[in-house]
Amino acid sequence: MSCGVPRIAAIEHPFGLTLGPAQDAARQLAVLSATLRALEEISQPGTVVHLPFEWDIGKKLNTLPPEAPPIARLLRRHPWYVPKFLNRTPPEVRDLAIL
Amino acid sequence: MAKIVNSYRFLDGIPKRIMKHWATLGERRQIPWSPLAKPMSQCTVSIVSSAGVALRTDEPFDQEIERRDPWSSDPSYRILARSTATGDVRVYHLHINASFAQQDLNCVMPLERLSQLEAQGEIAHSAPSHYSYMGYTLRPDMLLCHTVPGIIGRLRQEQVDAVVLVPV
Numbered sequence: 001m002s003c004g005v006p007r008i009a010a011i012e013h014p015f016g017l018t019l020g021p022a023q024d025a026a027r028q029l030a031v032l033s034a035t036l037r038a039l040e041e042i043s044q045p046g047t048v049v050h051l052p053f054e055w056d057i058g059k060k061l062n063t064l065p066p067e068a069p070p071i072a073r074l075l076r077r078h079p080w081y082v083p084k085f086l087n088r089t090p091p092e093v094r095d096l097a098i099l
Numbered sequence: 100m101a102k103i104v105n106s107y108r109f110l111d112g113i114p115k116r117i118m119k120h121w122a123t124l125g126e127r128r129q130i131p132w133s134p135l136a137k138p139m140s141q142c143t144v145s146i147v148s149s150a151g152v153a154l155r156t157d158e159p160f161d162q163e164i165e166r167r168d169p170w171s172s173d174p175s176y177r178i179l180a181r182s183t184a185t186g187d188v189r190v191y192h193l194h195i196n197a198s199f200a201q202q203d204l205n206c207v208m209p210l211e212r213l214s215q216l217e218a219q220g221e222i223a224h225s226a227p228s229h230y231s232y233m234g235y236t237l238r239p240d241m242l243l244c245h246t247v248p249g250i251i252g253r254l255r256q257e258q259v260d261a262v263v264l265v266p267v
C-alpha cells in the first residue's frame with residue numbers, strides 16, 4: 001500500500017531508535033524539535049524534510065529482535081509463501097491450518 | 100551539502116530488497132491534508148507510536164495473535180498519559196530490539212521530550228493522552244476500521260492540533 005503521508009520528517013536512525021539512542025536526551029529533543037518545525041513549515045502534501053542528524057557509526061548496536069519474527073520463521077519453513085509476502089497478499093485465514 | 104536520508108541504510112540483504120519492492124506497490128492516492136491552523140507554539144500535540152507500548156498495569160498487546168497468524172498482529176491500541184515514564188511500560192513489538200525502548204521510552208515515544216518542549220514554549224501543550232499500537236500487520240482491516248477511528252475520536256475530544264506518528 002503506498003504511503004500517502006501529509007508530512008514526513010525523515011531520520012536516518014536504526015529501527016527501534018527513531019528518536020535517538022537511549023539516555024541521549026539532547027539528540028531525542030533535537031530530533032523531536034526538528035520534526036515539529038518540519039510539521040509547521042511544510043506547506044505541500046507529501047513533502048519530505050530530510051533531518052540532518054547523522055547516526056554515530058561507532059555505536060555498534062544489535063537492533064535485531066531477540067528471536068526472528070513469526071513471519072520470518074514461517075517463510076523459512078514455507079518458502080512458497082514468499083510471493084504472497086512480497087506482494088502483501090496474505091493467505092486466507094483458513095489456510096493457516098497448515099502453518 | 101544538505102543531507103538526503105537513506106531509508107535503507109539499516110537494512111541489508113533480503114529485508115532491504117523486500118522493503119524496496121514494497122515501496123513500489125499500490126496506487127498513488129490523494130494525500131489527506133489539513134493545514135496547521137495556528138503556530139506550533141500554540142498547538143496541543145499528541146504522539147502515536149507503532150512500537151506496541153502498553154502500561155504494565157494495562158492489558159498487554161497479545162503477541163500470540165501474531166505467533167498464530169504471522170501475517171497479522173494485535174490490532175488494538177493503548178492510551179498512555181503524558182506523564183508516562185519508562186518504568187511504567189512494556190514494549191511488545193516483535194520486529195525490533197525492544198530493549199532500547201525498555202531502557203528509555205523516549206527512543207520510540209518521546210513523552211518526556213515533548214513535555215520539555217512544552218516547558219520551553221515550543222508547543223502549547225503535550226496532550227493529556229498519547230497512543231500506541233502494533234506497527235506490523237499485513238491484515239490491516241481491524242486497525243483501519245476500529246483502532247484508527249478510536250484514536251481519532253479521542254484526539255478530537257482532547258482538541259489535539261497536531262500528531263507526531265513515530266514509526267519504529
